[in-house]
């Protein structure tokens with residue numbers, strides 16, 4: 269197969285036109301791109317990896333040519349500006365990988381942009397799982413830079429999905445819903461019904477394909493639980509009373525194209541929807557997410573195990589809290605009580621006991637505040653949803669106990685949900701503070717929960 273692949277690449281990846289005639293040379297025939305796409309689509313996963321490795325290795329930058337241009341540029345430093353600019357442009361041209369010309373040609377044929385989105389999804393998959401080849405990383409960054417230009421916010425179209433949208437679009441929206449799964453027609457009808465909005469970004473190169481989907485609830489205050497949004501049986505044909513709409517609650521966002529990861533579509537969509545809602549409801553004053561906290565329970569299990577191993581069991585809960593846990597579980601004190609607690613958290617059973625839930629609320633709330641505010645990965649919030657909203661400039665605003673009482677909500681995050689609030693005048697400052705200085709903007713409620721955690725763990 270290698271020979272067939274190499275033959276296909278030789279035939280379809282046109283040589284780089286030389287610098288002097290680069291603007292005059294005719295583009296290669298569309299058939300080159302179409303043959304390349306057709307060949308690639310018929311390869312299995314392993315073969316695709318081999319194919320893109322050859323593409324990235326043999327059809328990248330001509331390193332010798334680039335270093336030659338670099339030397340020439342150094343030699344022209346004493347010359348006039350026009351000569352220097354010319355030498356710089358030659359160097360720039362020599363640093364363009366040969367496959368970038370191919371990717372540009374592919375983007376111009378029917379279905380080419382969608383092909384490149386899917387190609388990047390494969391490359392991301394390979395670089396994250398299989399190989400760490402620097403050339404493959406270069407191919408990924410070339411694809412990402414091209415896609416970021418083509419999918420820039422000015423070229424995206426905002427679409428509102430309603431009950432009158434085509435069935436196939438409503439079905440896609442239901443299937444893409446990654447945060448609170450849609451179970452049936454009534455579900456999706458509610459999500460696009462009264463006091464709800466559903467928006468997506470689409471792009472001319474991928475007609476009918478929602479690239480990222482945002483679900484919004486229109487309310488009178490910032491929701492503190494998801495049941496009132498996805499469960500409550502509001503009459504599906506109610507007429508919206510504008511005076512009841514002062515707040516927008518973003519309760520689900522999902523991007524649908526893996527290959528567009530890093531293009532920040534979700535961030536752009538939230539900002540665009542805020543503007544859309546402000547024009548529909550000029551008096552709208554509050555914008556916030558109601559977000560899950562995926563990973564909190566499993567993080568907590570590891571955290572408790574760590575404290576048990578270090579014999580610091582008493583530090584996590586106060587005397588009184590341990591007593592409550594021991595009485596509610598009948599466990600002995602110390603490590604045995606901690607093991608009982610971990611077993612309860614693993615099963616979610618604690619949630620059925622009113623008394624135990626009341627005893628655990630302060631403990632789990634301050635541990636969750638610490639998880640969101642204090643736990644980091646490379647300096648940024650460990651929790652991916654927190655990281656996403658904080659990058660957008662949102663404020664870590666409020667933790668909500670008993671916010672998602674579904675089995676999934678209890679299992680994933682002990683039923684706790686969080687509001688990342690968008691104070692529109694501050695998102696720019698907050699985003700820069702977070703991205704440049706890793707500063708998390710948090711509310712008094714969150715900071716006091718974090719302080720309680722820190723006080724306890726210094727006991």
Ligand SMILES: CC(C)(COP(=O)(O)OP(=O)(O)O)[C@@H](O)C(=O)NCCC(N)=O
Pocket residue numbers: 446447480520521522523524528529530531532533534535536653656
């Ligand atoms: C949260 C999402 C929408 C952010 O996407 P986006 O703004 O495009 O960020 P990025 O992928 O460009 O970094 C995306 O990461 C996603 O779909 N996550 C899974 C569902 C969820 N909301 O956590």
